[in-house]
Amino acid sequence: MQVSSTVFASRIQRFRLPRVCVAVVGEDATNIIDRAESLVRDNPFMEFRLDYLSNPAAGLPKLKHFLDLHPEATVIATCRRAVNGGKFKGGAAAQLDILTTAAATGFQLVDIELQSAEILKPAELAELKDRVGVILSFHDFKATKKLEDTFVEMKRYPADFYKVVSTATTLYDNVQMMKFLQAHSAQHEMVGLCMGEQGIISRVLGVRAGSVFTFGAATRGEETAPGQVTAGELRDTYRIEMVDAATQVYGVAGDPVSHSMSPIMMNAAFRRETVNAVFLALHAKSMKDLMACVPDIPIRGLSITMPYKQDIVAALSNSDALTKQVGACNTMVRSQDGKLYGFNTDVAGVVVPLEQRITLQGAKILVVGAGGVARAAVFGLKNKGAEVFIVNRTPEKGQALAKLTKAKYLKRADVAKMSFDVIINATPMGMGANRQSPLEEKELNTKFLFDLVYVPAETKLMKMARARNIQVIPGLEMFVQQGARQFEIWSGKPAPIAEMSFVVTKALERLGVGPVEEEPPAPKPQPRAEEKPAPKPPAKPVVKAAGKKAAKPAPGKSAKKVAKKPVKR
Numbered sequence: 001m002q003v004s005s006t007v008f009a010s011r012i013q014r015f016r017l018p019r020v021c022v023a024v025v026g027e028d029a030t031n032i033i034d035r036a037e038s039l040v041r042d043n044p045f046m047e048f049r050l051d052y053l054s055n056p057a058a059g060l061p062k063l064k065h066f067l068d069l070h071p072e073a074t075v076i077a078t079c080r081r082a083v084n085g086g087k088f089k090g091g092a093a094a095q096l097d098i099l100t101t102a103a104a105t106g107f108q109l110v111d112i113e114l115q116s117a118e119i120l121k122p123a124e125l126a127e128l129k130d131r132v133g134v135i136l137s138f139h140d141f142k143a144t145k146k147l148e149d150t151f152v153e154m155k156r157y158p159a160d161f162y163k164v165v166s167t168a169t170t171l172y173d174n175v176q177m178m179k180f181l182q183a184h185s186a187q188h189e190m191v192g193l194c195m196g197e198q199g200i201i202s203r204v205l206g207v208r209a210g211s212v213f214t215f216g217a218a219t220r221g222e223e224t225a226p227g228q229v230t231a232g233e234l235r236d237t238y239r240i241e242m243v244d245a246a247t248q249v250y251g252v253a254g255d256p257v258s259h260s261m262s263p264i265m266m267n268a269a270f271r272r273e274t275v276n277a278v279f280l281a282l283h284a285k286s287m288k289d290l291m292a293c294v295p296d297i298p299i300r301g302l303s304i305t306m307p308y309k310q311d312i313v314a315a316l317s318n319s320d321a322l323t324k325q326v327g328a329c330n331t332m333v334r335s336q337d338g339k340l341y342g343f344n345t346d347v348a349g350v351v352v353p354l355e356q357r358i359t360l361q362g363a364k365i366l367v368v369g370a371g372g373v374a375r376a377a378v379f380g381l382k383n384k385g386a387e388v389f390i391v392n393r394t395p396e397k398g399q400a401l402a403k404l405t406k407a408k409y410l411k412r413a414d415v416a417k418m419s420f421d422v423i424i425n426a427t428p429m430g431m432g433a434n435r436q437s438p439l440e441e442k443e444l445n446t447k448f449l450f451d452l453v454y455v456p457a458e459t460k461l462m463k464m465a466r467a468r469n470i471q472v473i474p475g476l477e478m479f480v481q482q483g484a485r486q487f488e489i490w491s492g493k494p495a496p497i498a499e500m501s502f503v504v505t506k507a508l509e510r511l512g513v514g515p516v517e518e519e520p521p522a523p524k525p526q527p528r529a530e531e532k533p534a535p536k537p538p539a540k541p542v543v544k545a546a547g548k549k550a551a552k553p554a555p556g557k558s559a560k561k562v563a564k565k566p567v568k569r
């Protein structure tokens with residue numbers, strides 16, 4: 001049944017539209033329909049990229065069938081011209097023909113670029129707008145600049161929605177975009193966001209600045225613009241449907257941060273504890289850029305990661321004793337009056353998993369590495385009365401840390417001659433694609449091995465330790481514990497540790513770097529009994545684990561066990 005175009009147009013009420021529109025691409029119409037059929041149940045708002053079809057006009061009759069079958073779906077027809085960043089090779093007139101046919105086919109909205117509107121006659125555009133809801137769009141694939149000038153030009157053409165998409169080259173570009181949206185969203189139906197990895201702020205927070213909706217990819221790998229996240233992530237991780245003026249903004253700031261598991265973990269914690277907050281990955285290429293965004297967004301708290309843990313200290317009004325002692329801050333809080341306060345939760349990240357297993361007072365602990373995390377570990381362990389030894393690739397740096405913290409520096413050659421209660425790997429050896437180990441098997445004379453590397457979940461060092469019956473503490477435990485302390489500082493609520501551990505474990509599994517069971521067994525000859533140095537009996541009785549903390553849902557014993565338990569939601 002042919003429905004008049006005015007009926008379609010009147011259906012496009014901004015408050016009826018979902019906040020996420022899923023871009024659907026396909027090589028041919030059948031392909032688009034297949035994708036749309038699988039998506040429509042969760043995503044009733046879609047954009048069909050007709051310009052991805054070799055012959056868009058020929059594909060429209062097939063697409064009509066989908067639209068007829070799914071009156072619950074709101075679908076945008078986009079046939080972006082190649083000169084404006086799309087794939088359609090035709091001119092503005094041919095584009096208009098396709099969009100006009102799309103309107104007759106049953107699409108409720110069409111997207112047409114400002115550059116095409118400038119070519120077409122006003123009457124042609126007016127006629128299109130009479131038939132269908134029109135999104136007038138402008139894309140800048142290089143920068144975020146002259147937003148106001150562009151909008152002055154756009155307003156010359158009547159449209160139902162004005163869509164401005166720029167590229168973020170700094171974090172502050174997001175602030176520019178959101179200020180722009182705020183300035184115009186009372187008078188016009190606006191859609192705005194920044195592309196690029198740094199544009200995540202505007203993709204999530206743009207809706208509260210006045211963007212009627214935003215765009216998400218159907219799945220990873222089906223992105224139609226740089227920096228696009230999936231619709232599922234926008235809804236499930238960032239809870240975009242509930243982002244409002246009261247939503248507090250937190251994030252992890254560093255360079256790089258794209259690999260960070262913090263958004264997955266912290267957003268899950270906020271959701272679990274019903275805190276109206278969202279946590280974003282902020283790729284800050286400079287401290288100046290980061291600090292400019294803090295008051296304007298505004299940001300309530302930051303997890304600070306490399307390379308800014310030391311630099312941030314100078315920007316703080318005050319900090320906790322550990323930050324002062326270690327000289328590094330990984331947690332920032334912005335108070336109502338705009339002052340910044342610093343905390344160091346890396347220390348808790350190292351100390352808590354160990355205290356759950358042994359008494360640290362008098363324990364003999366070897367820290368491998370003398371960088372930022374080693375520094376937090378050594379200070380934390382010395383504060384607890386442990387006897388700390390340091391070994392490092394660059395002896396001078398290790399010796400300097402030992403002197404500063406009153407620990408003992410060990411020559412590498414002496415490591416194999418000694419035995420410890422705990423060995424901690426605080427180097428990147430074994431991380432990511434690096435399959436190396438910072439120590440050799442013969443040097444692992446210890447009861448516990450705590451590998452702070454958590455991607456992958458199982459490193460070469462951990463495998464070597466397990467083969468020697470050494471108890472392994474995965475780096476995930478540090479990650480979860482430091483994040484748990486951050487959550488408590490920011491929200492004032494106890495952290496949902498089991499949930500945090502669960503979501504990170506699952507995310508690591510999805511990345512293919514999860515727990516060991518899935519990996520093929522290492523073809524490793526078992527050493528003969530006489531060659532295998534028997535692990536020394538513990539120097540200290542393992543008593544602490546029997547305390548109240550041991551009763552907690554294993555934060556890390558962890559990730560594997562927690563992952564198998566159903567989690568209440």
Ligand code: NAP
Binds near residue numbers: 368
């Ligand atoms: P960092 O400040 O750069 O220090 C790195 C340390 O590792 C330095 O002592 C360095 O020795 C040593 N090192 C680097 N490459 C080495 C190699 N090829 N062979 C031997 N030693 C090497 O880094 P960081 O911030 O302390 O972080 C260290 C690691 O901790 C990270 O890579 C990450 O895997 C892990 N980490 C885990 C968590 C968690 O939550 N689980 C949090 C943060 C970090 P030199 O002094 O000779 O350069």
